Amino acid sequence: MSSSENKTCSICLGNVETGQGQAIFTAECSHSFHFGCIGKSVSHGNYLCPICRAKWNDLPFLMPNINPNLNVVSQVTPPPPVPSPAVRREPLQFSDDEPLPAVTADPTPNAGLQNVTINAVPERQAIAAPESMDNFSVLVGLRAPPLSDDARHIQRAPIDLVTVLDVSGSMHGSKLALLKRAVSFVVDNLGPSDRLSIVSFSSRARRIFPLRRMTDHGRGDAKRAINSLLANGTTNIVEGLTKGVQVLEERRFQNPVASIVFLSDGRDTCNHSSRSQNFSNTRQPPQFLHLLPSSICPDNRGTENQQTFPVHAFGFGSDHDPLAMHAISDSSGGTFSFIEAYEMVQDAFASCIGGLLSIVIQELCLMVRSASHGVDIKSIPSGRYASEISDQGSRGTVTVGDLYADEEKEFLINISVPALTNAEGEENERKTSLLDITCSYRDVISNETVRVEGDLVEIRRPDSLSPPDMIVNLEVDRQRNRLNAAEGIAEAQRMAETGDLRGARAILSNRRSSLLASASGQAGDSLSMWLETEMRETEQRMGSRQMYERAGRAYALSNMSSHGYQRATTRGTAFQNSDFGSRGPSMTGGASFDGYVTPNMASMVNKSQQLNKKTEDDGTPREDN
Known part of the structure; x- marks a missing residue:
């Protein structure tokens, strides 16, 4: 909302600043009116906000209507009860999240998950016995179990999801219409154990929908909140994300997975962060990152044990701030996606929730240990996953975290392999043990820690190599x-x-x-x-x-x-x-x-595309960007 809209009653267009001699009514949707103006509007049966069309839970109190000619008081007929609307007055504390469903006995005895599988492959099948290698690679792959079609609703972790949506003035028209449709798609695909909250932001941020379970009733209320969104004002990314984090930090109950989906089509214009488009200064980190909560920007925190909420950021169109959005997602452990064409937004959200709604493994940690004297771990190029080499190169760990169903992670473990001195025994039987591999994780069904051991990685040590031995895997x-x-x-x-x-x-x-x-x-x-x-x-x-x-x-x-x-x-x-x-x-x-897409992500995108195709085939008009 612009500053001028904040100061003007949309009914009489007069000033609504305090101290002007008239009572002011501020609705739960944050719009303000003269008390007399909005009272007359309500008395005529208008129970929606004249600006954003949101339903109000608290109507302005109606005074008796005095007819001076009759010198009697005729009571205005009170309006009928207004059902509980999707958009409520925003509380100071967001501890109003809906309780989680009661845990019931598993009706499907065989609904347990398979274990994570470990596969390890050396780069070559053999190293000559007299030869030593300072940089020999072993590929270690981890794969999460699949979801079975008949029990997928109880095999994956339920989620608390907060959508933080840019509704600044630049989102008007087709962009906002497509965004509403995309968020409604998300709502339709969340289960009754999943909870959703919606935060919108422009010049200011508002939580327009509390953290509620996506039952049939919850979905209906969530969609009404989505449909109430209007585009106006400037872009306050910091306040939007801060409010989204507040929803998760102040909830009374917690689902096993918590994530933020964040979409913006512009740059933060409210926190001294706008930059001119030139190469001399775009390399600098966004100036407002230090203002964000430490639970999404761990560099801002003073303690180590605070939970981090991954932010899956979506840059919408060509005018967003990719450096800022990538930095936010990267620091929180989320992903950054670029929605170049407006009509892609629903498919992009579908891909994201296809993964989030299939988390089967949590707190995954890969551990490798040298299996022979002289075999030392030199490096583990693990990308954004934290890795550590300890005990003078004899141990290595990679902290992975959550895995989606069927998701794979692959890591090269670069080691040194010593020469075999005074090699004894049959040439074809001589081997060097390279690595012992294990992983541990928390099973989302049993909530128990599981430890899986991989096969011992060995390599043959003949006196000389044949041509097949030289082939790189x-x-x-x-x-x-x-x-x-x-x-x-x-x-x-x-x-x-x-x-x-x-x-x-x-x-x-x-x-x-x-x-x-x-x-x-x-x-x-x-x-x-x-x-x-x-x-x-x-x-x-x-x-x-x-x-x-x-x-x-x-x-x-x-x-x-x-x-x-x-x-x-x-x-x-x-x-x-x-x-x-x-x-x-x-x-x-x-x-x-x-190449990292999982079957569940692909299935959700196909579902989105089929829905879009059906909409077009039915003749429903689509917005053009």
Whole structure:
């Protein structure tokens, strides 16, 4: 709401500042009116806000109507009771969340999950006994169990989800209409154990819907709150996210998973953070990050044991602040997606909740241990997941956290392998044990800690190598390609921020050439081909300064977010194909999804697309951007 709207009664257009000699009524939707004006409006049966059309729970008290000619008092007929509306007066404390459903006995005896599976592959099958290697790679893969079709509602963790939505003036028209439809899609796909809260922000932020279970009644009220949204005012990202965090921090009850979905189409204009579009200053971190709650920006916290809520940020259109939104999502452990075409917003939300509504594993930690003297762990390139090497290189850990159903995480463990001195025994039987691998996690059904042991990783040690022994495993090679592509995109993005777009394109071009020359590239590996397409698209979006600022920066940062967490993000201009294979999407055009998409994410996007197609086939008019 603009400052002028704050000071004007929309009924008589007079000033509603205090001290003007008239009583003021401020409704729960934050709009203010002269008491007399709104009282007359209500007495005529108008029980909706004249500005935003929200239903009011608390109506202005109606004084008796005095007829001076009759010198009697005729009581105005009171209005009928107003049902509990979706939009309520915002309390000071958000401890009004709806209680969780009672826990009942599992009606499906065989509804338990399978264990996480561990797969480990050395880069080669053999190392010559007299040879030592300082940098030998073992690929360790973790895969979450699937959800069974007949018990998926009880096999995944219920979620507390807060949507923080930009409703500033620039969101008017088709953008707001498409956003409403996208959030309504989210509402329709949450289960009765899931809870949703809605926060909107422009110049100020409001919680327009408390944290409530998505039962049939809850869904109806949530949709009424969504439909009440209007676009006006400026953009206060800090207040919007602060209020979204407040909803989660002050809840009385807690579902196992808590996340924030945050969408904005602009830059924060209320916290001294706006920057001119030039390369000399866009490299600086957003100035307002230090104002955000420490539960989404851990660098701001004073204590270590505070919960962090992942923020899944969606940059809407070409005018949002990708550096800020990527920084917020990255620091919180969430993902950053770039919605370039307005009509993509529902599919983008569908992809995100397809993952969030399939979390089956929590607190996952991978542990590797040297299995032989002289085998030392040198490095673990784990992206944005925290890793540590301890005990002089004999132990390593990677803290992963949550896993979606069927989701995979792959990590290269780079080790040193010593030569075998005074090798004894039959040549074909000599081996070196490399790594012991285990993982631990919390099962969301039993709430118990599970420990899984992988097979011992060994390698043959013949006196000399045959040609097959020299072949690099394609799974290891493709993982190197993924890491090299991610490093190349990040390096190119940093260079582009300095204004050296030619150098940025050269980096990507060289990385593409190396990928195509690799073993997996030569073999036509699907993931490697997707990586090459992704780098080529990023390179094209760095073709000029204008192109980079309009779409290249957000596209590159979304790629970096995806690779850093090995988790799918949305980017590009359209969803070209959602028929995904085992490791990645079928590419028929511009990159939209990536190789980390899970079956549940793909299924939710297909559901969204089918719904959009049905809407078009039924002749329902669609908004154009």
